[in-house]
Amino acid sequence: MKKAVASGAEIRKHYYLNQYVVIAPGRGTRPDSFSARLPSHRQETPKSPPIERDAAILSIPGENNRWAVKVIANKFPALSPDNPKAFGRQEIVIETPEHNLEFSDLSLEQIMRIFAAYGDRLQKLSQLAGIRYVSVFKNDGASAGASIAHAHSQIAALPLVPPELEAEAATVDEYYDEHQSCPVCDLLIWETNQKVRVVYQDKSVVAITPYASRYSYEVWIIPQRHTGSFTALKHDELHSAATILKNITTKLDSAHISYNYFLQNALDQRDHHFILKLEPRPNVWAGLELGTGIIINQTAPETAALWYKNKL
Numbered sequence: 001m002k003k004a005v006a007s008g009a010e011i012r013k014h015y016y017l018n019q020y021v022v023i024a025p026g027r028g029t030r031p032d033s034f035s036a037r038l039p040s041h042r043q044e045t046p047k048s049p050p051i052e053r054d055a056a057i058l059s060i061p062g063e064n065n066r067w068a069v070k071v072i073a074n075k076f077p078a079l080s081p082d083n084p085k086a087f088g089r090q091e092i093v094i095e096t097p098e099h100n101l102e103f104s105d106l107s108l109e110q111i112m113r114i115f116a117a118y119g120d121r122l123q124k125l126s127q128l129a130g131i132r133y134v135s136v137f138k139n140d141g142a143s144a145g146a147s148i149a150h151a152h153s154q155i156a157a158l159p160l161v162p163p164e165l166e167a168e169a170a171t172v173d174e175y176y177d178e179h180q181s182c183p184v185c186d187l188l189i190w191e192t193n194q195k196v197r198v199v200y201q202d203k204s205v206v207a208i209t210p211y212a213s214r215y216s217y218e219v220w221i222i223p224q225r226h227t228g229s230f231t232a233l234k235h236d237e238l239h240s241a242a243t244i245l246k247n248i249t250t251k252l253d254s255a256h257i258s259y260n261y262f263l264q265n266a267l268d269q270r271d272h273h274f275i276l277k278l279e280p281r282p283n284v285w286a287g288l289e290l291g292t293g294i295i296i297n298q299t300a301p302e303t304a305a306l307w308y309k310n311k312l
Helices: 030-036 108-126 165-179 181-196 235-254 287-292 303-310
Strands: 010-013 020-023 059-062 068-074 091-092 133-138 152-158 198-201 205-208 219-222 261-265 276-282 295-296
Touching: 059 295, 068 108, 068 219, 108 152, 108 235, 108 276, 133 205, 165 181, 165 235, 181 198, 198 235, 198 303, 205 235, 235 261, 235 276, 235 303, 287 295
Parallel strands: 020 295
Antiparallel strands: 010 020, 059 068, 068 091, 091 152, 133 152, 133 261, 198 205, 205 219, 219 276, 261 276
16 A cells, blocks of 8 residues: 555555545535535425334433434335345334434434444344345435435345445455455554544544545544444444544535445454445546446545544
């Protein structure tokens, strides 16, 4: 891995995958210019949906004997346990009973409750017969695929391991065989030594804007301890992840940038490293990206790291 600079266009390769990105900062715009051309990130609606009446798969209590986080079945699922042609389960994590709040508006305590809901459903769904992979993700903002305004995440339990994740896991195995070490642990050492793409670091987690970011302002939140699953994270690791996730989403909301985040767990009990990946969506991929898989990222990750740290 070579030390990188942020000036000029540069073709970069992923840390360990056979994946390439063109970092082209001269083609992009500063983050504060996105608000001039993007729709409002907050999708105001006059009335809260009747979520109080929805039957809860899981309910996490808050104050005054009221639920704080609720998990319900998706009312419009693409996957169903009753459909052998599209077998699976889909659930919605309602992140707060309050309407018109952004995820970034929530307290750290509330985000920890959301994390508790993620952990519970990951454990329960992964134990069901016929389920091979459970995906926990959030679509926030219209450009990221959110269809309703109320703060929520989604869970999809699949009958197969997604081929893209299986291919990535195979590459990680190859890296282990060649280097006798974890590629994510190695990239953490490399990034923390360079420091130019580190957004946040404490004894529990590191947040970086990855060297070959496919998305402008992309962030990976990685536990310092080698662990393969979100459900294996300790309280201090979860609290640190919640802290940086709140800070990052606050910055993105301020610039009206939609985003997705998802939990990437190790597959099939393999000894791989868990990552929470956050992928903002300020740009639309065009012909080069769709035709070749080579992405043009208009924001150097070094610049993105400075922006997140309020140094730009």
